[in-house]
Amino acid sequence: MARTFLCTCEDATVEDVRRAFEKGYRDLESVKRYTGIGTGPCQGKTCLAIAARELLKLGATPGEVVPFTVRPPLHPTLFGALASLDPEALPIDEGVPRRPPAVERPRPSGPLPAKAQVVIVGGGIMGLGLAYNLCKRGITDVVLLERGFLTGGASGRNGGGVRAQWTTPTMIRLAQRSLDIGDSFAAEMGINTWFRRGGYLFLAPTPKQVERIEKNAVIHAENGLRTRVLTPGEARQVVPEIDDTRFLAASWNPDDAVVFPWPYVWGYASRAEALGAKVRTFTRVTGFESEGKRLTAVNTDQGRIAAEVVVNAAGAWSKELAALAGVKLPNEPERHEILVSEPLKPWLGPLVSNLGNGLYFSQSLRGEIVGGMADPKEPKGLHMGSTLRFLSRFSRALTEIIPRTAGVKVMRQWAGCYDVTPDNNPILGAAGYDNFLQLNGWVGHGFMMAPAVTELMADWMAGDPPDEIFTRFTLSRFERGETAGEDFIIG
Amino acid sequence: MGRLAEERFASDCTILVDGHPIPARAGERVTSALLAAGQPLLSRSAKYHRPRGPFCLAGSCSSCLVRVDGVPNVRACQTPCREGLRVETQNAVGGAAHDLLGAIDWLAPHGIDHHKVATWNQLVNRVAVSASRKLAGLGLLPDEVPAPWPEASDERFEALVVGSGPAGLGAAEALARAGKKVFLAEREPALGGRLRCRLDLAEDPPLEWAGEVAEAVRRAGGEVARGAAVIGLWPGEGEATAAVVQAGEPPRMRRVRAARVVLASGSWIQRPVFERNDVPGIHAARSLAVMLAEDGVLPGERLAVLGRGPEAEAVAARFAAAGLAVERLDGEIATARGRNRLSGLDLADGRRVPCDALAVATARMPAAELARSVGAPLELDPETGAFRVRPGAGGAVAPGIHAAGEVTGPCSAAEAARAGREAGEAAARG
Numbered sequence: 002m003a004r005t006f007l008c009t010c011e012d013a014t015v016e017d018v019r020r021a022f023e024k025g026y027r028d029l030e031s032v033k034r035y036t037g038i039g040t041g042p043c044q045g046k047t048c049l050a051i052a053a054r055e056l057l058k059l060g061a062t063p064g065e066v067v068p069f070t071v072r073p074p075l076h077p078t079l080f081g082a083l084a085s086l087d088p089e090a091l092p093i094d095e096g097v098p099r100r101p102p103a104v105e106r107p108r109p110s111g112p113l114p115a116k117a118q119v120v121i122v123g124g125g126i127m128g129l130g131l132a133y134n135l136c137k138r139g140i141t142d143v144v145l146l147e148r149g150f151l152t153g154g155a156s157g158r159n160g161g162g163v164r165a166q167w168t169t170p171t172m173i174r175l176a177q178r179s180l181d182i183g184d185s186f187a188a189e190m191g192i193n194t195w196f197r198r199g200g201y202l203f204l205a206p207t208p209k210q211v212e213r214i215e216k217n218a219v220i221h222a223e224n225g226l227r228t229r230v231l232t233p234g235e236a237r238q239v240v241p242e243i244d245d246t247r248f249l250a251a252s253w254n255p256d257d258a259v260v261f262p263w264p265y266v267w268g269y270a271s272r273a274e275a276l277g278a279k280v281r282t283f284t285r286v287t288g289f290e291s292e293g294k295r296l297t298a299v300n301t302d303q304g305r306i307a308a309e310v311v312v313n314a315a316g317a318w319s320k321e322l323a324a325l326a327g328v329k330l331p332n333e334p335e336r337h338e339i340l341v342s343e344p345l346k347p348w349l350g351p352l353v354s355n356l357g358n359g360l361y362f363s364q365s366l367r368g369e370i371v372g373g374m375a376d377p378k379e380p381k382g383l384h385m386g387s388t389l390r391f392l393s394r395f396s397r398a399l400t401e402i403i404p405r406t407a408g409v410k411v412m413r414q415w416a417g418c419y420d421v422t423p424d425n426n427p428i429l430g431a432a433g434y435d436n437f438l439q440l441n442g443w444v445g446h447g448f449m450m451a452p453a454v455t456e457l458m459a460d461w462m463a464g465d466p467p468d469e470i471f472t473r474f475t476l477s478r479f480e481r482g483e484t485a486g487e488d489f490i491i492g
Numbered sequence: 493m494g495r496l497a498e499e500r501f502a503s504d505c506t507i508l509v510d511g512h513p514i515p516a517r518a519g520e521r522v523t524s525a526l527l528a529a530g531q532p533l534l535s536r537s538a539k540y541h542r543p544r545g546p547f548c549l550a551g552s553c554s555s556c557l558v559r560v561d562g563v564p565n566v567r568a569c570q571t572p573c574r575e576g577l578r579v580e581t582q583n584a585v586g587g588a589a590h591d592l593l594g595a596i597d598w599l600a601p602h603g604i605d606h607h608k609v610a611t612w613n614q615l616v617n618r619v620a621v622s623a624s625r626k627l628a629g630l631g632l633l634p635d636e637v638p639a640p641w642p643e644a645s646d647e648r649f650e651a652l653v654v655g656s657g658p659a660g661l662g663a664a665e666a667l668a669r670a671g672k673k674v675f676l677a678e679r680e681p682a683l684g685g686r687l688r689c690r691l692d693l694a695e696d697p698p699l700e701w702a703g704e705v706a707e708a709v710r711r712a713g714g715e716v717a718r719g720a721a722v723i724g725l726w727p728g729e730g731e732a733t734a735a736v737v738q739a740g741e742p743p744r745m746r747r748v749r750a751a752r753v754v755l756a757s758g759s760w761i762q763r764p765v766f767e768r769n770d771v772p773g774i775h776a777a778r779s780l781a782v783m784l785a786e787d788g789v790l791p792g793e794r795l796a797v798l799g800r801g802p803e804a805e806a807v808a809a810r811f812a813a814a815g816l817a818v819e820r821l822d823g824e825i826a827t828a829r830g831r832n833r834l835s836g837l838d839l840a841d842g843r844r845v846p847c848d849a850l851a852v853a854t855a856r857m858p859a860a861e862l863a864r865s866v867g868a869p870l871e872l873d874p875e876t877g878a879f880r881v882r883p884g885a886g887g888a889v890a891p892g893i894h895a896a897g898e899v900t901g902p903c904s905a906a907e908a909a910r911a912g913r914e915a916g917e918a919a920a921r922g
Contacts, residue, residue, distance in 0.1 A: 002598065002600075003767045004542075004770075007765070009544070009553065009555055010538065010553075012540050014603060017603065041538070042554035042557065042565065046552040047548065047760065049877075050762050050855070050857040050876055051765055053877035054874075054876060054877030055877070068879050073865070074723035075722065076723055076737075081638055081641055082737055082743070084640075084641070085640070086735070090646065097727070097865040098865040099866055099890070101870070184614065188612065188613055188616075191608065193607055193608070193610070193620075195621055267607075343564070343630070344631075346628075346629040346632050348632075366621065366624060367628050368628040368629025369629075389733065389747075405635075407638045408562075408563045408637075409564070409633070409634065
């Protein structure tokens with residue numbers, strides 16, 4: 002066929018780029034994500050300039066034609082090679098890339114209305130999911146403000162895992178609902194999310210971890226999950242390539258899933274807009290106005306918008322945003338690094354996580370291994386740089402559990418921030434002002450919880466009685482001392 | 493097609509491509525052997541299963557990924573030949589030439605919008621997702637557990653120079669002359685960068701200069717590392733850390749720390765934009781020139797050369813002298829012909845140019861990734877879309893880090909050498 006290719010790693014054509022641009026994905030970061038250009042093994046070395054030239058031809062502004070973020074490794078590098086570096090000798094530093102100050106920013110996706118019934122701050126899956134669900138319930142006077150491009154925050158940076166294997170009935174209930182929504186999301190929203198129920202396999206390398214998964218399996222059974230505790234031999238039937246001498250038992254739920262995160266964000270955004278909401282990207286909140294116990298308006302770098310209700314769904318930026326209103330949240334951003342390998346034919350069914358060291362990995366529908374690993378030495382702070390230490394730690398952990406991956410290459414690493422709270426549970430409900438609603442503090446599992454949570458929040462905002470999560474996970478619980486920690490955080 | 497009939501280019505080993513023996517010269521790249529054998533087809537593309545063959549021939553694009561001795565997604569253009577090397581094509585059912593899944597390309601003449609396909613119904617979607625998973629991915633997981641790599645080294649030098657083209661050579665020479673212990677990292681097995689094309693353009697430094705610089709670096713206590721790919725550069729307190737994959741037997745990782753860095757990483761070829769611009773047989777002109785000079789490889793019988801300027805002119809002259817029918821294109825290309833191999837080009841003005849290989853000598857993009865990762869300021873050239881590094885005095889782009897040569901925009905080899913020397917001198921002072 003007579004196609005004109007722009008990116009031959011992903012078979013993306015000039016026509017694909019034009020279509021994306023016309024849909025409103027105008028800046029290079031957004032075009033890259035929507036079309037796939039630059040996401041393959043060459044990482045944009047063969048297409049960045051021609052993509053920029055095509056965008057200029059289509060009428061993009063200089064602020065929109067800024068190269069997509071560069072990340073290590075410069076060339077695909079074997080996990081086996083990176084595993085030969087001693088992670089303990091490598092620093093946890095700011096990482097790369099260091100960014101020069103931006104000269105020009107992309108223009109906002111549209112003008113800011115003078116007022117709105119609901120102003121949502123944060124264009125991640127929480128904010129966009131809420132905007133969509135409000136619209137579905139007839140509340141369509143909704144304006145969502147996003148400081149950058151859609152998928153620029155944790156919703157575009159996570160590993161795409163959706164699991165019901167939690168430790169409390171509440172979290173299990175929310176996750177199960179999100180999994181159900183995942184089944185129908187593509188058909189309902191008209192965009193593929195590549196939702197796949199490949200299961201989650203948690204590996205327990207110590208007797209203490211075994212005790213933990215056995216205890217959880219009982220809770221799971223009580224809450225209707227099909228979780229089973231497997232012997233190493235049984236786990237090997239699920240993942241034949243695994244080294245079954247490295248763990249004592251495994252927790253297996255075949256109904257857990259992995260998705261591709263970006264389309265969830267785009268799907269919610271475009272359906273919300275079709276129903277009447279206004280999504281404004283590249284619009285940054287600079288302050289709030291208040292009267293007594295109510296916020297009255299939101300100030301942005303694009304002007305002022307009066308609001309009846311303001312929702313803080315700013316993820317890792319939630320604390321910073323609340324501070325602009327004089328409200329102190331206990332949330333702290335914390336960097337979590339992640340990487341993706343070259344694409345392989347399917348060989349790995351589930352998402353695998355090692356409870357001993359926090360390693361997790363799955364195979365995306367494009368065939369890449371996508372995975373991360375928490376670093377206990379990571380300091381709090383809003384950083385998104387990539388470190389060599391992570392490459393080395395992850396590669397050692399992965400090649401230990403799946404030795405054949407030593408012959409697979411890392412294509413790209415990146416990082417995002419968890420929005421961490423003292424008890425690993427979210428901050429919901431009003432805080433500081435009666436109409437300043439919180440929807441943050443999800444500690445790395447916001448993406449998987451958002452479909453369910455935003456439904457419940459929209460129900461509540463539309464007049465239904467609040468779900469227990471909105472009375473339980475309030476900011477005031479810390480003053481009341483009513484906290485019960487969630488201990489099944491991974492990644 | 494074939495090779496120059498010179499003794500030094502005679503083949504001395506055999507590699508196996510999907511089981512078929514191909515004559516090769518030990519140490520040359522797999523792509524050299526394949527092009528000399530008239531086989532520019534290597535695999536099938538990710539989405540539409542279109543025929544794919546090597547394009548950049550310099551380890552930057554992904555068009556030549558193959559399975560080598562059981563390891564997936566290896567760049568054929570970066571793989572040295574040796575007796576019995578096992579090369580397998582990827583992502584094709586029934587061989588790269590007659591891939592049954594090539595039907596996908598024909599069944600979707602207007603393209604496949606992967607966001608929308610099969611989203612009209614939940615059941616259909618589930619089936620489509622499952623089928624997509626089976627189709628996705630390129631290579632297969634390795635057959636065996638590879639031998640472990642030796643423990644990575646931790647080394648300190650006074651200066652790191654990335655790239656040994658004219659700019660890198662100029663920088664390394666200046667630093668060595670100032671008495672600095674230099675680590676000169678070159679990803680290719682030979683020094684010289686574009687000087688390896690042997691085009692001998694006016695004022696070009698001779699390739700022999702690379703040997704002199706290497707000697708100067710060694711005399712000052714430094715090291716010239718060939719086959720050393722810098723995969724990342726992390727700035728730190730008073731020094732930067734580079735992660736280097738060092739080819740060799742066995743290969744190893746090196747952590748190289750240096751207070752001064754000169755980035756002379758050159759440029760990447762960009763795929764020219766026209767219909768069917770992915771047909772095997774379209775290659776970077778510089779790489780073809782290197783293959784001609786070093787391996788005597790003739791990429792076809794009729795070569796078209798795209799691009800203006802002295803480099804395009806010299807490449808055309810070299811291949812004409814080697815006996816190929818060469819045509820320089822002076823108009824815009826509308827479409828390429830041929831399926832598994834280029835058979836001709838239709839120009840926008842209606843002319844048809846028969847050819848079985850195209851040498852691309854159009855604008856290249858600065859290889860600015862490492863410079864960008866340390867925060868170098870950039871400038872967009874609106875005509876080519878290329879982002880070039882915009883250095884300050886002495887090539888400075890970040891504390892202790894300098895850039896020179898094509899990474900800062902198009903320049904001749906002589907200009908690059910001069911800028912490299914200035915950057916090296918500035919780095920030595922700093």
